[in-house]
Amino acid sequence: MSWSSQEVRLAERPRGRPDASTWEIATTEVPEPGPGELVVRVDLLSLDPAMRGWLNDVRSYIPPVGIGEVMRAFATGEVVASQHEDFAVGDPVSGSFGVREHALSDGKGVTRLDLDVAPPATWLGALGMPGMTAWFGLQDVGRVRPGDTVLVSAAAGAVGSVVAQIAKAKGCRVIGVAGGPDKVAWLRDLGLDEVIDRREGDLVRQVRRAAPDGIDVYFDNVGGELLDAALANLARGARVVICGAISSYNESSLPEGPRRYMSLLVFRATMQGFVVFDYEDRYAEGVAGICELIAADRLVATETVLEGGVAGFPDALLGLFDGVNTGKLLLKV
Amino acid sequence: MSWSSQEVRLAERPRGRPDASTWEIATTEVPEPGPGELVVRVDLLSLDPAMRGWLNDVRSYIPPVGIGEVMRAFATGEVVASQHEDFAVGDPVSGSFGVREHALSDGKGVTRLDLDVAPPATWLGALGMPGMTAWFGLQDVGRVRPGDTVLVSAAAGAVGSVVAQIAKAKGCRVIGVAGGPDKVAWLRDLGLDEVIDRREGDLVRQVRRAAPDGIDVYFDNVGGELLDAALANLARGARVVICGAISSYNESSLPEGPRRYMSLLVFRATMQGFVVFDYEDRYAEGVAGICELIAADRLVATETVLEGGVAGFPDALLGLFDGVNTGKLLLKV
Numbered sequence: 001m002s003w004s005s006q007e008v009r010l011a012e013r014p015r016g017r018p019d020a021s022t023w024e025i026a027t028t029e030v031p032e033p034g035p036g037e038l039v040v041r042v043d044l045l046s047l048d049p050a051m052r053g054w055l056n057d058v059r060s061y062i063p064p065v066g067i068g069e070v071m072r073a074f075a076t077g078e079v080v081a082s083q084h085e086d087f088a089v090g091d092p093v094s095g096s097f098g099v100r101e102h103a104l105s106d107g108k109g110v111t112r113l114d115l116d117v118a119p120p121a122t123w124l125g126a127l128g129m130p131g132m133t134a135w136f137g138l139q140d141v142g143r144v145r146p147g148d149t150v151l152v153s154a155a156a157g158a159v160g161s162v163v164a165q166i167a168k169a170k171g172c173r174v175i176g177v178a179g180g181p182d183k184v185a186w187l188r189d190l191g192l193d194e195v196i197d198r199r200e201g202d203l204v205r206q207v208r209r210a211a212p213d214g215i216d217v218y219f220d221n222v223g224g225e226l227l228d229a230a231l232a233n234l235a236r237g238a239r240v241v242i243c244g245a246i247s248s249y250n251e252s253s254l255p256e257g258p259r260r261y262m263s264l265l266v267f268r269a270t271m272q273g274f275v276v277f278d279y280e281d282r283y284a285e286g287v288a289g290i291c292e293l294i295a296a297d298r299l300v301a302t303e304t305v306l307e308g309g310v311a312g313f314p315d316a317l318l319g320l321f322d323g324v325n326t327g328k329l330l331l332k333v
Numbered sequence: 334m335s336w337s338s339q340e341v342r343l344a345e346r347p348r349g350r351p352d353a354s355t356w357e358i359a360t361t362e363v364p365e366p367g368p369g370e371l372v373v374r375v376d377l378l379s380l381d382p383a384m385r386g387w388l389n390d391v392r393s394y395i396p397p398v399g400i401g402e403v404m405r406a407f408a409t410g411e412v413v414a415s416q417h418e419d420f421a422v423g424d425p426v427s428g429s430f431g432v433r434e435h436a437l438s439d440g441k442g443v444t445r446l447d448l449d450v451a452p453p454a455t456w457l458g459a460l461g462m463p464g465m466t467a468w469f470g471l472q473d474v475g476r477v478r479p480g481d482t483v484l485v486s487a488a489a490g491a492v493g494s495v496v497a498q499i500a501k502a503k504g505c506r507v508i509g510v511a512g513g514p515d516k517v518a519w520l521r522d523l524g525l526d527e528v529i530d531r532r533e534g535d536l537v538r539q540v541r542r543a544a545p546d547g548i549d550v551y552f553d554n555v556g557g558e559l560l561d562a563a564l565a566n567l568a569r570g571a572r573v574v575i576c577g578a579i580s581s582y583n584e585s586s587l588p589e590g591p592r593r594y595m596s597l598l599v600f601r602a603t604m605q606g607f608v609v610f611d612y613e614d615r616y617a618e619g620v621a622g623i624c625e626l627i628a629a630d631r632l633v634a635t636e637t638v639l640e641g642g643v644a645g646f647p648d649a650l651l652g653l654f655d656g657v658n659t660g661k662l663l664l665k666v
Contacts, residue, residue, distance in 0.1 A: 244598075256590060257590030257594050259589060260587070260590070263606075265577075269605070270606075271594070271603070273596075273601060273602055274601055
């Protein structure tokens with residue numbers, strides 16, 4: 001037996017925004033698993049800003065996706081065949097299965113999901129990589145303390161929405177930044193203290209108004225103008241957590257840097273980057289912590305699920321950069 | 334009795350590079366000290382890159398010098414009259430006396446110098462603010478460890494030359510960056526492992542060649558292109574110490590920021606700013622540490638002393654930005 005599997009491959013490295021020429025959609029046959037292998041039927045694909053970086057042929061924290069290779073993606077699915085001792089047919093699993101309908105795997109990096117704890121979508125969101133990014137980035141890198149004023153960019157996004165809610169639960173004053181009235185309203189409903197609509201401009205002034213005593217922790221997912229606005233409004237001893245820079249991922253040349261970086265000196269502040277994979281051996285701690293917040297009704301795990309199957313991946317990825325999502329963006333296979 | 338005293342006042346805030354219109358040179362009479370006061374004859378003025386920042390009317394770590402006020406400057410001199418119980422006529426002292434020939438002081442921030450330990454010039458250099466900046470910046474902020482590869486900018490300058498020598502004494506591999514063959518030769522004589530002449534260009538490549546395994550600590554006094562070259566060549570877990578940005582102090586608008594700041598994420602690195610004044614209560618520790626290195630012939634305290642008196646201050650300050658000095662730049666009054 002074998003499985004017909006549509007998949008999305010990287011055809012050409014994009015300069016700037018990916019387009020039709022970036023991808024090739026093909027169909028292959030996935031064979032029966034050999035000893036120590038399993039086959040997963042992929043149900044939900046995770047769309048992550050980091051994906052854009054994986055398309056660039058540069059030295060980074062992870063090797064780029066190769067030309068002709070299936071696009072790397074985290075996903076959930078169900079085991080449909082197994083010769084692997086840890087997995088049985090019917091097991092719900094997550095892993096880096098790629099943008100494909102069926103994946104042959106040796107079980108490395110594959111996790112069996114406890115659906116009593118949360119549905120698969122949440123295992124890709126608040127309990128997945130974005131949630132872990134929020135948990136360790138805010139606490140281990142940002143060293144957040146009760147009473148801190150915390151500014152969160154892309155606060156309606158997969159990582160930002162979890163960061164904002166953890167910070168609230170920790171007793172911080174939380175200011176979220178998002179684009180457009182719907183997201184702003186949604187963040188107000190989540191209980192944030194202040195919400196800034198970045199589309200209203202003059203971010204330096206908007207941040208100053210929301211945080212007149214300065215920002216203790218800035219959790220940066222976006223870079224660009226907002227990073228400068230945050231730097232202009234730090235409190236003494238502030239921590240700037242560099243998690244991402246989605247505003248520039250589709251630029252074809254290196255964007256301008258943060259012009260106000262000398263604020264780090266003026267405010268004796270720290271800017272620190274991190275990669276969530278470094279915390280892999282502590283994910284259980286992060287999952288437990290976030291589950292506890294969910295159970296206590298202090299954290300709402302939110303996902304936006306697009307239809308369209310594997311072939312819908314190119315558009316879904318662009319949707320991420322256009323901000324179509326509230327919470328985690330997923331694509332149903 | 335009173336003392337005729339020439340002084341340099343801030344006449345006008347410079348845009349860009351200071352010029353004749355920036356300063357007013359005047360002569361006043363300094364009166365006899367009242368109770369709790371002393372008068373100091375200023376002998377040596379310290380020229381510091383930070384002075385340029387003190388001329389800007391912006392919120393910073395210290396208030397700007399006011400229009401019409403005497404220019405702020407660290408200096409050494411001798412007590413010529415005293416009604417202060419801690420100071421006697423003839424005492425050698427240092428303090429923030431300003432650009433003037435005689436200073437009336439209430440004794441705050443004034444330190445009696447032990448000339449058996451070092452001459453006044455060294456008390457403004459390796460044992461003064463630049464030395465303390467190097468000591469605490471490299472160790473407390475940079476968290477330098479034996480075996481680290483340390484990159485030092487403006488390595489022939491007042492701070493950089495001390496940073497480089499402390500790092501060597503700590504068992505680091507030290508790469509210095511300076512401008513021109515004389516400084517490069519001088520730094521080689523100091524025992525640095527590699528010296529880069531920034532005037533030879535292509536800093537990314539020069540740094541990569543000198544540090545093929547990456548930089549653990551970058552001590553940044555200059556900002557600009559070299560900061561980006563350092564960011565492009567970090568080792569994992571690197572610390573970037575933001576001490577200054579002399580390359581941009583005379584820019585009339587905010588210069589470009591470090592375009593490669595996302596290297597902080599890729600390399601899990603930290604960029605941290607600091608202000609030496611925060612370590613004031615630990616200066617004794619720093620002085621003792623540097624004295625020990627000097628006594629063990631592991632650190633050479635170097636100064637460049639200009640003639641010209643108080644009226645020579647405007648030119649001497651520009652000399653600092655033109656890099657006329659090796660080690661600490663001083664002006665003889």
